[in-house]
Amino acid sequence: MSIVVTGASGHLGRLVVADLLARGVGAGDIAAVVRDEGKVADLAAQGVDVRVATYDDPQSLKGAFKGGERVLFVSGSEVGRRLPQHTAVIDAARAAGVGLLAYTSILGGPEADIALAEEHKLTERLILDSGLPYTFLRNGWYTEVYTQNLGTVLEHGAVVASAGEGRVASAARADYAAAAAVVLTGEGHEGRAYELSGDTAWSFAEYAAEVSRATGLEIRYQNVSSEQYLEVLVGAGLPAGLAEVLVDVDRGIGRGLLAGTSGELSRLIGRPTTPMPESVAAAVRELEG
Template sequence: MSIVVTGATGQLGRLVIADLLARGTAPAEIAAVVRDAGKAADLAASGVELREADYSRPETLKDAFRAGDRVLFVSGNEVGLRIPQHTAVVEAATAAQVALIVYTGILGGPDADLILAEEHKATEKLILASKLPHVFLRNGWYTEVYTQSLGTVLEHGAVVGAAGDGRIASAARADYAAAAAAVLTSEGHEGRAYELSGDVAWSLAEYAAVVGELTGREIAYRNVSPQEYLAVLLGAGLPEDFAAVLVDVDRAIGQGLLAGTSGDLARLIGRPTTPVRETVAAALKG
């Protein structure tokens, strides 16, 4: 029996494995599911088992899981392709008779009113239909979604969005990774759905103010219409479908759909979630 982390070379997967190791989990008890073993050489060198598989190639998934495994199923990142990919993962986990499947979905679960949520809703239904012992980790927004664009913000002196005064209860990616590691290494979570978000909800205007304070520059929040925001994103080279998803996210933020602070995340990790200011400061240091 192993603790299995899918998407193990991704940003979240790597953090989960690092957290598992920090908690004292033996490397030999961890299996990393990766598409390219060459990108996981460091994991293999640390003693973590590598299992090569690709969500888009169902035949490769038959050896990804073993009976009794506790699996962190990190959702795919290819919007529009995730239902067939996730179906293949759930079917492989079911065939292997894993002991637990922990799925990283989206805040709100079946009630989430977001284009981005549709594939997550479908995946939760697949897992429920499979009858596998499960846990749903409904992740809210990662603060890094915003800090990854700091270069553009500093270049233009503005945070641009269409969220109005809406608030976002984000947390650092490492917080969500710690929650996953906690669930994978402890009991009493089966059948639970955790609504994971930061302790404090903030607005884009407040975010701009934090960036300005930390850089000593004038950073404004420029709230634009959804149509203008779509044009900005397309002008930045984003594919139209993905740009439309981001515009829809800001619509949801404006309606308060990403502002919930349930406290589930802090309770799972046993500490307060990482403040936005701390994540921004770390990103500015590079």
């Protein structure tokens, strides 16, 4: 079986390739689609077929999916530009006649009511209209979205957000990668839409308390208004457009958008999802060197 993984040099894509190899998929049966082949020299050395293409260049995508029986389509990272990029990927996949296109969408799919979901919802519709066999991996939040900013949290002694008492059923990226690998190597997933989230939802106050426990420092949760949070993010150097998207996500969290614990992720991967405290502890160990 030939499996193609797009975004294979990114955080999620790399984990998917590693999981496929650990499951016994031969390196020669995996194609890694990347922008920069230098970033996956280690995969090439193992025998993985490295293909250079970008979502912005439809011409480069023409050979990206050649022979790909199953393709993991990792959504683009450039919010606001993803619809033309995703259209190019879908067109190339259809032209290549791929046997299954697994797309990393957003938790809730058509029901998700945040701005970040719009391009995902439109992409799902494009895939449905294409006639391609598909699986929608509607990923919830990665715990690493928060732990990657742990240094800033420790510097200021606070977890700052505008989500009120909203809860997040996050899971580790490795959990979502494992789910993708299961779909790419298993049967019975065609035409399915999986709502993927962690087994337990946590609040930002609980997250701050866990960071305190793991570091021995006093970390508080500072809930601010949407306007104040926007100022914080822009002041930290984020582009205004991205900052507005993140503020809108916190509004969604406050409404319970990311709190669902369907159990589909743990059932799909055959084990519990990684608990938030475990991810926090790992991030603290990495910071401490």
